Amino acid sequence: MKVLCVLYDDPSVPFSAVRDDLPSLPGYPGGQTLPTPSSVDFTPGHLLGSVSGELGLRRFLEAGGHTLVVTSSKDGADSVFDRELADADVVISQPFWPAYLTAGRFARAPRLKLALTAGIGSDHVDLDAAIAHGVTVAEVTYCNSISVAEHVVMSILNLVRNFVPAHQIVRDGGWNIADAVSRSYDVEGMHVGTVAAGRIGLAVLRRLAPFDVHLHYTDRHRLPAAVEEELGLTFHTSAAEMVPVCDVVTVNAPLHPETEGLFDDALISSMKRGAYLVNTARARIVDRDAVVRGLESGQLAGYAGDVWYPQPAPADHPWRTMPHHAMTPHISGSSLSAQARYAAGTREILESFFAGTPIREEYLIVDGGKLAGTGAHSYAVKS
Numbered sequence: 001m002k003v004l005c006v007l008y009d010d011p012s013v014p015f016s017a018v019r020d021d022l023p024s025l026p027g028y029p030g031g032q033t034l035p036t037p038s039s040v041d042f043t044p045g046h047l048l049g050s051v052s053g054e055l056g057l058r059r060f061l062e063a064g065g066h067t068l069v070v071t072s073s074k075d076g077a078d079s080v081f082d083r084e085l086a087d088a089d090v091v092i093s094q095p096f097w098p099a100y101l102t103a104g105r106f107a108r109a110p111r112l113k114l115a116l117t118a119g120i121g122s123d124h125v126d127l128d129a130a131i132a133h134g135v136t137v138a139e140v141t142y143c144n145s146i147s148v149a150e151h152v153v154m155s156i157l158n159l160v161r162n163f164v165p166a167h168q169i170v171r172d173g174g175w176n177i178a179d180a181v182s183r184s185y186d187v188e189g190m191h192v193g194t195v196a197a198g199r200i201g202l203a204v205l206r207r208l209a210p211f212d213v214h215l216h217y218t219d220r221h222r223l224p225a226a227v228e229e230e231l232g233l234t235f236h237t238s239a240a241e242m243v244p245v246c247d248v249v250t251v252n253a254p255l256h257p258e259t260e261g262l263f264d265d266a267l268i269s270s271m272k273r274g275a276y277l278v279n280t281a282r283a284r285i286v287d288r289d290a291v292v293r294g295l296e297s298g299q300l301a302g303y304a305g306d307v308w309y310p311q312p313a314p315a316d317h318p319w320r321t322m323p324h325h326a327m328t329p330h331i332s333g334s335s336l337s338a339q340a341r342y343a344a345g346t347r348e349i350l351e352s353f354f355a356g357t358p359i360r361e362e363y364l365i366v367d368g369g370k371l372a373g374t375g376a377h378s379y380a381v382k383s
């Protein structure tokens with residue numbers, strides 16, 4: 001079979017690991033096991049997510065008689081992705097460098113059977129089209145949820161404490177303390193709410209609890225009462241109900257028709273003046289220009305996250321230059337630690353697929369012409 005793999009570009013300087021090992025983890029919170037491929041052909045902690053890393057898949061695939069094509073060229077009709085798609089059986093892509101699998105591209109890929117996300121979040125795949133074409137969509141559920149949760153906590157502290165401007169003062173040779181502290185607060189005592197309390201959202205709540213904040217959440221399904229009690233959570237039936245009482249809001253829901261455009265001018269203006277918004281979920285859950293307006297007017301004191309639309313973001317994307325932001329390129333789920341897990345999980349899914357054995361239920365988003373597994377729980381489709 002032909003496996004077409006789209007990965008981000010290689011680093012501008014050759015990779016050299018700055019640490020010798022990764023911590024070994026017993027499993028994921030809640031008991032889900034880490035990926036269980038038969039073996040791996042890579043060194044955990046090495047750069048696997050860019051083109052030359054090939055997710056450590058080449059030896060395994062070629063030994064099985066398969067063809068692997070790896071490229072970072074993904075956009076436009078003259079891209080390598082578009083050209084190679086015509087006879088591809090499997091497409092592997094990543095949210096960090098998404099190869100958008102649109103309905104048009106599905107129509108031009110008659111052999112496609114599996115669209116595999118080497119990460120979490122398959123909104124770059126048109127799920128309605130996948131359903132219509134009988135293509136299975138799978139992702140490596142949990143592989144980088146904790147990585148993102150750590151980034152969210154970092155971003156909240158970063159914004160509230162005003163870290164980036166203070167750091168810039170040092171780099172610029174300055175020492176104006178008043179400039180640095182004029183926008184700096186403590187997180188302690190604040191009300192922090194998450195839109196969605198799934199794997200990432202709940203991990204964020206758990207990590208924030210020791211900061212002595214008041215924790216809030218909204219989700220389609222309520223958490224067990226014991227978890228609410230343990231963390232002192234306040235449940236809200238909707239984002240509209242939750243955000244007016246929060247000083248900090250973090251977004252941890254998938255992008256699907258229910259969440260697209262959720263944070264528009266109206267919702268942002270219902271937040272407390274000077275609230276902070278952290279979105280590492282997907283850019284299109286917020287209205288791009290409403291965020292800029294919120295920051296410029298002071299309605300929002302800060303915005304952070306690592307998700308943009310489209311990706312890569314153009315040089316003139318307004319979020320690059322808007323005030324009071326702590327944005328990064330899409331990296332939170334692609335730490336070297338996460339890469340080892342999503343590369344192993346990708347191989348596990350491919351091994352099941354080639355052997356004709358079931359792909360783990362928790363990895364499935366679409367299967368058998370309908371939402372399945374994690375997809376059936378966390379996503380919605382238009383049709």
Ligand code: NDP
Pocket residue numbers: 095119120121122142144145148195196197198199200201218219220221222252253254255258259280281282306307330331332333334374377378379
């Ligand atoms: P999970 O599937 O564990 O959690 C998603 C949660 O969102 C579920 O609890 C789901 O609710 C909830 N949800 C879905 N729709 C709504 C809605 N309309 N309103 C409120 N809650 C809703 O996924 P993860 O926590 O692991 O990941 C969440 C998202 O984060 C991913 O889909 C992806 O977009 C993004 N992500 C970003 C990364 C990055 O690098 N920046 C990396 C990894 C993920 P329920 O299931 O109860 O219906």
